[in-house]
Amino acid sequence: MASRKMTIRVVLDTNYAELVLDVGKVTFGEKNRKKMKDCQLRKKQNENVSQPVVALLNSGGGVCRAEIENENYSYEKDGIGLDLENSFANIVSFVSKYLDFMQQGKCFLIFVKSWSSETSGLRIATLSSNLYKRDITSVKVMNATAALEFLKDRLETGEGFSLIPKSPPKRYRFDVQEESSMKALAADFFNRMQLRYREKLTFTESTHVEIKDYSTDKLLQRIKDILPQYVSAFANTHGGYLFIGLSEKNQEVTGFKAEKSDLDKIEKEIEQCISKFPVYHFYIEKKKINYSCKFLEVYDEESLCGYVCALKIELFCCAVFAKKPNSWHVKDNQVMQLTVEEWGQLMLDPEPMPSEKVTYVPEILYEKLFSQHKGLAQLIHNEIGSVRQGTLIFSKSWSLDLGLQENQKVICDTLLIAQDRPPVLYTFLRELNKELKGYSIQTALTLKKKLVKIGGYSGKVCVMTKIYSSEESSTLIEGNIRLLHDSSLSAIYPKSYTLITTQTMSDLKKALFIVLKRLGTLNDQFDSEISQHLSDNQYGLLSEE
Numbered sequence: 075m076a077s078r079k080m081t082i083r084v085v086l087d088t089n090y091a092e093l094v095l096d097v098g099k100v101t102f103g104e105k106n107r108k109k110m111k112d113c114q115l116r117k118k119q120n121e122n123v124s125q126p127v128v129a130l131l132n133s134g135g136g137v138c139r140a141e142i143e144n145e146n147y148s149y150e151k152d153g154i155g156l157d158l159e160n161s162f163a164n165i166v167s168f169v170s171k172y173l174d175f176m177q178q179g180k181c182f183l184i185f186v187k188s189w190s191s192e193t194s195g196l197r198i199a200t201l202s203s204n205l206y207k208r209d210i211t212s213v214k215v216m217n218a219t220a221a222l223e224f225l226k227d228r229l230e231t232g233e234g235f236s237l238i239p240k241s242p243p244k245r246y247r248f249d250v251q252e253e254s255s256m257k258a259l260a261a262d263f264f265n266r267m268q269l270r271y272r273e274k275l276t277f278t279e280s281t282h283v284e285i286k287d288y289s290t291d292k293l294l295q296r297i298k299d300i301l302p303q304y305v306s307a308f309a310n311t312h313g314g315y316l317f318i319g320l321s322e323k324n325q326e327v328t329g330f331k332a333e334k335s336d337l338d339k340i341e342k343e344i345e346q347c348i349s350k351f352p353v354y355h356f357y358i359e360k361k362k363i364n365y366s367c368k369f370l371e372v373y374d375e376e377s378l379c380g381y382v383c384a385l386k387i388e389l390f391c392c393a394v395f396a397k398k399p400n401s402w403h404v405k406d407n408q409v410m411q412l413t414v415e416e417w418g419q420l421m422l423d424p425e426p427m428p429s430e431k432v433t434y435v436p437e438i439l440y441e442k443l444f445s446q447h448k449g450l451a452q453l454i455h456n457e458i459g460s461v462r463q464g465t466l467i468f469s470k471s472w473s474l475d476l477g478l479q480e481n482q483k484v485i486c487d488t489l490l491i492a493q494d495r496p497p498v499l500y501t502f503l504r505e506l507n508k509e510l511k512g513y514s515i516q517t518a519l520t521l522k523k524k525l526v527k528i529g530g531y532s533g534k535v536c537v538m539t540k541i542y543s544s545e546e547s548s549t550l551i552e553g554n555i556r557l558l559h560d561s562s563l564s565a566i567y568p569k570s571y572t573l574i575t576t577q578t579m580s581d582l583k584k585a586l587f588i589v590l591k592r593l594g595t596l597n598d599q600f601d602s603e604i605s606q607h608l609s610d611n612q613y614g615l616l617s618e619e
């Protein structure tokens with residue numbers, strides 16, 4: 075199986091500051107790929123390119139490097155090849171958004187951008203979910219979006235656990251025909267012991283019934299071929315029946331000829347096959363795939379002339395795969411297929427990866443401040459060292475921004491809104507001045523009041539204050555800065571006041587945006603970051619005068 079072993083190699087010796095994967099020899103160009111006589115090789119090459127592309131999408135991006143197999147290849151004249159293009163289009167919704175192609179002599183490079191979940195809601199790229207569903211009479215593999223929808227539905231409704239069958243609705247008319255009646259007829263059929271040769275069927279194929287008319291020749295192989303997709307589809311779509319030995323064309327019983335020993339062999343193979351299907355469970359209780367297999371005897375006049383293999387597959391508690399989902403990542407310098415558990419968890423993980431960074435705004439101001447005060451950047455870096463996510467908003471004077479008096483001794487103020495800690499108002503002074511503690515507290519108090527009154531912030535919050543000053547000169551130089559005051563050491567709040575989650579952080583920023591907008595002191599960068607997240611209600615607050 076191609077998925078087990080891979081010839082793909084992580085290239086460590088490269089000029090690119092990227093994860094580079096060497097995929098070996100590949101034929102490129104539509105004409106050349108079409109001419110390939112070895113279909114297996116063509117398929118293998120396709121996998122050797124598309125699987126690493128998925129691995130790179132799922133591992134922060136990188137470069138996929140192939141050695142061009144065909145002589146005199148030119149990307150400009152020959153193109154890539156339709157089968158490869160189809161694979162790429164199957165992985166990403168817009169190829170050009172994620173992939174760039176480049177020929178460098180005998181090398182073909184595919185630059186892969188990191189996967190983004192923004193539009194699709196999917197955390198990872200997948201070549202095939204290998205999760206099947208039943209759509210009326212056809213069995214289809216779910217694409218990644220359908221698979222996510224299916225997993226979420228299963229998780230939310232837990233319908234695989236409803237053991238009590240819903241009572242059938244009362245009938246007021248007798249000529250109503252529904253799918254459920256076909257299922258009931260198939261159930262009756264399944265429970266029979268004997269059938270008559272060429273007996274007419276009372277039901278046809280439907281969401282819950284599939285009919286196959288296989289002859290004895292290669293019967294076992296054909297069953298083994300179709301079993302994964304049918305078991306997966308029925309188990310994921312409310313169960314169903316698979317009958318082998320019925321003619322769909324003539325709607326009658328045909329049966330297949332077999333010895334008693336053949337039947338035992340078929341039954342054992344089916345059991346082995348089903349026990350190997352990968353499953354993903356959401357719950358602690360882990361059920362097995364529930365099914366029953368039986369052989370119905372077919373009689374022509376008085377003599378036994380064959381059998382019908384009848385398989386009843388029940389609705390599964392969680393998800394049944396035909397085989398491991400075809401999705402990849404790079405782990406420990408190796409391209410690896412995700413396990414069912416890894417894939418399921420990544421698919422269902424609701425939180426996008428935290429961007430793990432602190433944003434400084436506005437850029438023009440802090441860059442100017444950092445260049446004038448050499449110690450400031452390092453000081454701030456140390457201060458926010460443990461902050462994973464947050465925004466640091468610089469101002470010449472927060473006090474002025476809030477409509478208070480400015481103080482000439484203040485170099486700048488900066489407000490930190492971050493996760494897991496209350497907002498902190500930092501004040502940086504030109505000279506030692508203990509009196510300015512009151513100034514700082516007044517600013518913080520005003521800020522908090524305005525966040526609630528104007529900004530509409532409704533949660534519990536406190537604003538901490540921290541004052542640093544230059545010891546000798548009027549600029550902040552490293553080793554020359556002193557902490558004058560830290561309110562967190564003396565003003566202790568209940569825990570509920572300091573618990574800032576991602577949500578409260580976002581609410582605080584929105585409230586702050588409204589305050590600054592109303593006071594007319596909003597700067598552009600903060601504007602663009604926040605304004606797109608405002609709700610209608612909050613826009614209402616803005617326009618109120």
Ligand SMILES: [Zn+2]
Pocket residue numbers: 354355356357359360361391392393
């Ligand atoms: Zn389960």
